Amino acid sequence: MRLRRLGALAVALLIVASSLALAGCAKSGGASQTSLTVTGSTTVLPIAEVAAEDFQTANPGKRVLVAGVGSSAGIESVSNGTSDIGTSSRDLKPEEKPLGLVDTKIALDAIAVIVNPSNPVSGLTKAQVSEIFQGKIKNWKDVGGPDLEIGLVNRDEASGTREAFSKFVLGTADFDPTAAVLPGTGQVRSVVAQAAGAVGYISLGFVDSTVKALAVDGIPANEKTVADGTYPLWRYLHFFTKGDPKGLAKAYIDYILSADVQNTVVRDAGFLPITEGGK
Amino acid sequence: MQSRERMDKRITNGIALGVIWLAALATVGALGTILLYVVVNGIGQLTPAFIFGWPHGVNMDGGIWPTIQATLYVTALAMLITTPIAVLAAVYLAEYAVQGRLVSTIRFAADSLASVPSIVMGLFGLSLFVEGIGMGFSVLAAALALSFLLLPIIVRTTEESIRAVPKYIRWGSYGLGASKWQTVSRIVLPSALPRITTGVILAAGRAAGETAVVIYTMGTMINAPVSPLDPGRTMPVHLMLMAQEGINMPAAYGTALLLVLMVLGFNLTARYIGRRNRRMQG
Amino acid sequence: MTESRDPRTGEPVPDMCVDDPADAVGAPDPHSDSTLSTISKATYFKEAALRNLFLLCACVAVAGVGLIFLFVGLKGWPIFAKVGIWQFLTGAKWYPTKEFFGILPLIVNSLLAMVGALVLGAPLAIGTAVFLSEVASPKLRELVRPAVELLAGIPSVVYGFFGLVLLRPIIARLFGGLGFGLFTVWLILAVMILPTIAALTEDALRSVPEGIREASYAMGATKWQTIWRVLLPAAKIGIIDAIILGMGRAIGETMAVVMVAGNARVIPDGIFKPFLTLTTVIVMDMPYASGDHRTALFGVAIILFIISMAFVAAIRVISRFGKEMS
DSSP states (O other), rough: HHHHHHHHHHHHHHHHHHHHHHHHHGGGGOOOOOOEEEETTTHHHHHHHHHHHHHHHTTTTTTEEEEOOOHHHHHHHHTTTSSSSEEESHHHHHHHGGOOEEEEEEEEEEEEEEEETOOOOOOOOOOHHHHHHHOOOOOOOTTSOOOOOOOEEOOOTTTTHHHHIIIITTTTTOOOTTSEEESSSHHHHHHHHHHHTTEEEEEEGGOOOTSHHHHHHTBSSSHHHHTTSSSEEEEEEEEESSOOOHHHHHHHHHHHSSHHHIIIIIIHHTEOOOOOOOO | OHHHHHHHHHHHHHHHHHHHHHHHHHHHHHHHHHHHHHHHHHGGOSSSHHSSSETTTTTTTEHHHHHHHHHHHHHHHHHHHHHOOOOOHHHHHIOOOSHHHHHHHHHHHHHHHSSOOHHHHHHHHHHIIIIOOOOSOOOHHHHHHHHHHHHHHHHHHHHHHHHHHOOHHHHHHTTTTHHHHHHHHIIIHHHHHHHHHHHHHHHHHHHOOOOOHHHHOSOOOOOOOOOOOOOOOOOHHHHHHHHOOOHHHHHHHHHHHHHHHHHHHHHHHHHHHHHHHHHOOO | OOBOOOOOOOOOOOOOOOOOOHHHTOOOOOOOOOOSSSSSSHHHHHHHHHHHHHHHHHHHHHHHHHHHHHIIHHHHHHHHHOOOOOHHHHOOEGGGGTEEEHHHHHHHHHHHHHHHHHHHHHHHHHHHHHIIIIIIHHHHHHHHHHHHHHHHEEEEEEEEHHHHIIIIHHHHHHHSOSSOOHHHHHHHHHHHHHHHHHHHHEEEETOOOOHHHHHHHHHTTTTTHIIIIIIIIHHHHHHHHHHHHHHHHHHHOOOHHHSSSBBOOOOOOSSSOOOOOHHHHHHHTTTTOTTHHHHHHHHHHHHHHHHHHHHHHHHHHHHHHHHHHO
16 A cells, blocks of 8 residues: 555656646747758857847747757758758868858857966967977977976867867877867866966957966967957858848848847857957 | 783774774765865855756856756656566565576676666667667656666665565464465565665665766756656756856856755655654664 | 564574475465365466566566667677777777777776775775774764765765866865876775775674674774774675775766866876776767767777676675685
8 A cells, every 4th residue: 555655656746847847848939930940060059059049039939940060061951951051160161162152250269278377478379389289398498488397288079169279270280199188168267277387278258367368479369369360260150041141041140140149149158249340 | 021012902902993083084074075065165056046947048047947857857757667677676586586597697687787887878778768769868768777777776775675574474474374475565565665765765866866877868958858758958967067168167066066955855865764664663 | 695683672583494484375286186275276376477577577687788788789899890809908099080999098097097096995985884883882873874875875976076176176286287187086986986885894894793793802802903803804705895896886987087087098197197088988979979989989888888797796706705715
C-alpha cells in the first residue's frame, strides 16, 4: 500500500512540474504567418538569436528561426534558397562571388591581444605576436619586457575568435600545443587578469579595465582605430541575402542595424557597431 | 628502559592522533570552504526574479527557471524509470538468487555500471538514444542514460535494506503458509521501505548533479521541457557553460548555490527519513 | 553477507539450518511419491513467473554493459581499424586535425592526475576514516560523518567551478604560471575521491571484531599502536578496495578536471603546466569533432570504459584473494 502511495506522489510531482512548465511557457511565441530562416556563422549567432527574440516580441506574429552551422554552410544555404539570410564571419571567397549574394555588414569584430595590467609591455609587432603564439618566444624579456615566463592562453578549436586570430596572425603556422586551451572569452580575460605573465586574445568589445590591450604594429587597439581600419586585427560580420534584402528579411536587417540594437545586443556580444560612414 | 619506552609510545601516540585529528579537520574544512564560498558569492542572486525568471540576452542575464525545471523533470523521470527495475533486481539478488556464475556476472556488470565514467555514459546515451533510436536531444534520452548510471546504486542500497530485515520475520510469514512473493511484497519490502527510500533519494541527488551524461543527451538549449521529447538545459550544464564563458559570473554563482541547495535538500531529506526510521525501530 | 541482528537487543540472530525456508514450503516435488503439495500449481507458476521477472530486471545491468560496448565500442571501432589499436594506444601525438590519433600522452596524463590525487587524498581519507571509527566520540562522529557524506554529494561541476574561481587564482599567485596544471587537479581530485575512500575504509575498520581491539589494549598498546599494527593490517583488503575505487573515480572524472587542467594536448613538463586527459579530451573536442576525429573520441570512451572495468575486476580478484588468505 505504501508503494501505491509513492507512485501517486511521483505522478503528482510530474503534474506539478508540467503545470509549472506551462506557466513558464508564456514567453514562447505562438504560430505565425510569416517566418524567416537565418543560418550561418556561430560567431554571429549570439547577435542573430537575441535580435531575433527581441524582433519577435516587437513584431508579434512574425517568426525568425536562427541556427549556427558555420559561415560556409550559411552562405551555401542562402544561395540555394534553403534560408533567407546567411550569416558569415568572413568575406565571400572568389568562387562564391558569382552567386548573386548581397552583403550587408552588421558589425565589426576586432581581436585584441591582452596582457596583465602589471606587464610593462605595451605593444608588439605582428611578427612578435605570431612567434609568441607559436611558442617560439617563451620569455617576456625577449620582447622588451621583464624576465618572466610567458603564460600562453589559447581558445578552443570550436571558437570563431581563434579561427580569426589564427588567420590574421599565424597564417598557416600552428599554435603552440603546450598553451592552455580555454573554452570561453570571459575565462581568457580573467586568467590573463590574474596571472602576471599571461597573454591571450579576445574580442575587443570584451576588453575591460582588468586587462591591458596591446598595440599591434604600433597601432593601439580601440574603437577609433578599428573604425578607420588602421588596427590590423579586425573583420566584418556579414548578413548575406540573395539579391537585395526585402520584406521580412529587410525588416529584420534594418532592426539589427538600428542604433538601439547596435549599441546593446552587438556590444553585449563583444562586437563593435557598424558606424555611419565606417568602412 | 621501561619508562622511556612508555614515554616514546605516548609521544608517538600523541603525534599520530594529532595527525588523525588534522585529517578529519582538513576534510571538514574542505567541505566548509566550498560551501561557504558558494553561499557567500551566490546568496545575492537568490531573488524570486532569478529563480523564476527566464534568461535573456547574449549573456543569459535574468533568471534560470527553465534550467530548474529541466533539472527537476529529468531527475524525476530518471528515478521513475530506474526505481522499479532496480528494486525488483535487488529483490532477486537478495531473495531468490543462488550463488553461481549468473549472479557473479550480474554483480560484476552492476559494479561496472557503477564505475563507468559519466562522460562515457553520455556518449552512450548520445549514440543509442539520441541518434540510434532517434529521440533527439530530449529529457527521455537523458533520463534513460541516467537510469543506467543510477541502477547499480539503487540496487546496492535496496539489497542492503532487504538483507537488513531480520530473518525470523520472514520465517514467521512462511510459517503461516505464505508464498515467497507474498512474504516479500507484504512483509519484507514494506519493512525495508524507509531505507530503500533513503537510497532512492540519495540517488536522485546524484542524478540532479550530473553534467556529462546530460549534456550529450539533453542538449544545451535553454528550454522549459514539457514533453519528455523536449530538449533542455539543466542546472549543472548551465553552471558549466556560464563558468566557461566567464562573462556572467553572478549567474554562475547563483546557479551553483541553487544546485548545492537542491542536492543538500535531497541529502538532508534522505537522512531525515533514515533517522525517523531508526528511531521508530529502536 | 551481514548477519541479522535482533533489533531490540542487538544480538546476532543465529542462522538456522534451512537456508531458505521458502524452499520448504515450495513447489510440488516431482521426485516424491506423495501427492501432497503445500501450495497450488497456480501459485507455483505465479511464483516462477515472478522470479523470472526479477531475474530479468537484474539482467538489465548485464544488458547495460553489453549495450555500452555495442553503442560506444562499435562507434569507435573504425578508428581502431584505421589506425591500429596499438598505434592508437601508443602513438605519442594527439593532433586529430592533422590525422594524428595517438592517445599515449592522454593516458600518461590521466595516470599522473590519478596518482597525485591518490597520494594526496588516500592518506587524508584513511586518516578521516580512522578518526571516525576509532578516535571520535559519538557526538563528533555525528558531525563529521555527515560532512563526509555531503562531500560525496556535491556535484563534480561545482568542484570544478570552485577550483576554477578560487583555487586557480591562488595557485597562480603563489606559484606563478596560469594556475592550471597537475597541482591544481591533484588538490581538487583528492577532495573528490576522499569521501569514497573514507566511507569504505570506515566500513572495513568497523567490521574488524571488537575483541581484537580489546586484546590489543589489554596488552598495553596505545591507541595509535593498535591502529597502526593491528587494525589497519586487519582491514587491509577493504582499504585496498577503497583505494582502487578511488583510483577509478579519479581517472573517470571529467567536469572538475576540465575546468582546472588547462587542456593542452601534451604531457606537461611541470606540475603547473596545462595538460589534457582521456576524459577532458572528449569534452573539449566533441563540440566540433566530425568524421574520424569523432570516431576517435568514441574510441577513447571505450578505452575509458575498459579501464574502469579493469579496476572493478581488480577489486574482485583482490577480495577473493584476501578471503582465501584469512
